[in-house]
Amino acid sequence: MSIFVDASTRVVVQGLTGSQGRFHGLRNRAYGTQVVAGVTPGKGGQDVDGIPVFDAVADAVAQTAADTSVIFVPARMAAAAVLEAAEAGIRLVVCITEGIPVHDELRLVDRLASQFRGTRLVGPNCPGVISPGRCNVGITPGEIALAGGPVGVVSRSGTLTYQALQELTRQGLGQTTCVGIGGDPVPGTRFVDCLRAFEDDPETEAVILIGEIGGDDEERAARFIAGEMSKPVVAYVAGMTAPPGRRMGHAGAIISGSSGSASAKVEALRGAGATVVANPTELGSAMAAVLGRAQG
């Protein structure tokens, strides 16, 4: 099994006719994902390499039974695009778009939580969700992932996720699902949501968690690991040497006053029993050791 997506996932690409949407939508399809529709207002009736384009998500859902959306529209329109998908009954919305204003994001996440409980938002500002061999929704390069499990991966960073996938694959350790939750201050899906799903997924035996400075999501994850998780967690937190008060690339990666430092997160995760590595290149070997498997 996997979490959030599987081989039956039917994807609509919001912004399919744009350069990013087209490139990654076709790449996802080439990976084997069922990319069944695109949406661009005003371009309904066209197609992108055979994928039908609709004016609205509701039309795409009615015509193609899409249940998952991936969003490549510009930041100023992205929050509205997520809401449109939720209103159309989409179950999983993966928002790749970076640079959504924080107030828009906060109001969006609040509305989803109060009015659209059946819709999960992953992102914004994330690489997406991949279940190797089954489904790739987003921009993760599928070739570095290995099908078959038993490791689940959840991360706030795109490129560090790729690094982790490569390290696991080198060790012969496959992945059940890899979820990039994104680098924004108010992500739709947080570490705990993914840890809970991995804990409930019979195919997942252990989890890699990649955090970074800013916020308290890693600390919340630590409390969940200590209190409710039976599966082992291997973690890495980026930003041990980051200066306070400076935004380090991601909108959410900032140490504010005394909160959000990497050392506090590492301490919390260690205290919860997670194996914390000092360097992302050690994620694969540490996971192999935790699972008691020799390099394969």
Next chain:
Amino acid sequence: MDLFEYQGKQFLAGMGVPVPAGAVADTPDQAVAAAGSVGYPVAVKAQVRVGGRGKAGGIRLVRDGAEARAAAEAILGLDIRGHLVRRLWLEAAADVAEEYYASFTVDRAERRYLGMLSARGGVDIEEVAASEPEAIARLPISPNGGLSEADARSWAEAAGLASDVHDQAAAMLVTLFGALTGGDADLVEVNPLIVTADRRLVALDAKVSLDDSARFRHPEWEEWGTAEWHDERERRARERGLNYVGLTGTVGVIGNGAGLVLSTLDVVSQAGGTPANFLDVGGGASADVIAAALEVVDGDEKVRAVLVNIFGGITRCDEVARGILDAMGRVDLRSPIVVRLDGTNAEEGRVLLADHQSDRLVSQPTMLDAAQAAVALAAGG
């Protein structure tokens, strides 16, 4: 983007918050003229984006032109906790009866807004929070709800503000919250929020941070554009559209993806070095972007070696390799470059660099190897 105090006051005044009349000055002559136009007594205040300027001698009260000149001469050029004073704000001195504290922020952990209000203003609020947490009234605000004047009034009561200013405070708190949400700020802090001797509420200081992601709908922010950079290196990087944060070490760092670059800084430190900067070239960087990044990082006089750490996803490693060779051919880079390429087209990239290996350009297979090599070069140079 953090605003200077005077910019924060312009921002709040535009939203309808009362602030003292004032003017900026960059020289003692301008300061004397500004003080004269404001009317004595005048507070001369250093404009730096760091707290504690009062204790550091960055604020003086003056009564005439001679005092204004002396104060300006003393404060301009002052180093306040690593921040050089280049500009002054001169404002009409206030007759202070009470000092309060008010702030609104995005509470990312709880996914809502948080207001903080206290009758103990004028001091470091983190100290108040530590020593007297009950002196701060915290108000969670729903993102789709908002703050009513009635709620704000009860809040002012709960915080222990003087009863004769409750109505005034309620109106001002609603305005400040509107400045946060409508103004696309992620922090609005007024400390102190004063009551004058004639019982008027005035924002005597202003700390405002704007959400850079909302810039597209705020053309008026352009006039505050200079607030974006902290030093000359950052200004050069911004001109080239690069995501750069200046640090103090000798190993320049370039990578793709915020997490990977953050991680690279850590690995450089683990290898015994000190990173000179954070520079994320983002996804899909072209050869031109890599070349521009190398020029900016190499332009930092402290840099002794540059580490380029790429894990290609959308970014193609052969493009990165071309950018490195292009930059080396175009400009005379002072620093040796250590390169680690992995991911999309990594092999093609490594092959491109293989013919050019020298003491100026070194390829390494892993992030750790590359960091160690760069640290060794920085130490040796």
